Structure formats: C-alpha cells, structure tokens
Amino acid sequence: MKKFTEKVIDIVTNIPKGKTMTYAEVANKAGSAQAARAVGSIMAKNQDRNVPCHRVIRSDGSLGPYNGLRGPSKEALLREEGAIG
DNA sequence: CAGATGACGATCA
C-alpha cells in the first residue's frame, strides 16, 4: 500500500513524454480528487530528478510555477517535448 | 497533537 505522496510521485513519473497532467488529475489518480493542493505541496517538497514534475500543470491550463529542477522553465521543457507546440 | 504552510481549484465581485 503506497502512501498518497508515493502515489503522486509514481503517477507523475508515469506521465508520457509530450503530454501533461493537471494537479487535479494526479490527485484523483492518487486517491484524492480534491487534493490538488496537496499534490503541489508534495511536488514542491519532493523534487526528484527522476520525476518530470514539469509535465504537471494547473487545471485551468496555466503551467504553474517551477523551481527549475529539470530545466529553465516548464514552457521550455514542454515545448521541447511537444506538449505545447 | 495542534498550528502553520503551499507547485490548487472554484466561486464571487
């Protein structure tokens, strides 16, 4: 039995290249449909290099903030992957 | 255990 945090990390790691997932979607798959806030909190405190946290965006379409762990910014990375175009 | 925090989301003005 994985914990919410582990689930979120596992899900985000499973996001295919060139695609994006909203915090609400991740939270929903993690087991809590209303834990979008918690998901962000988890990501912020758990910045693993093996987790493409830049593929996680807000539900309204905004990329949201980024600490620059995997690159300069989400937009740049998503642009390279083709998630934006 | 209780209080405070935050990479969100929806609603109101």
Added chain:
DNA sequence: CTGATCGCCATCT
C-alpha cells in the same frame, strides 16, 4: 476577462 477570496487536502514544524 481579471482580480480577490474561501475551501480543500496532505505535509512539515
């Protein structure tokens, strides 16, 4: 549409 506010959840101190 834009800006501000409340409600939500899990984690950290």
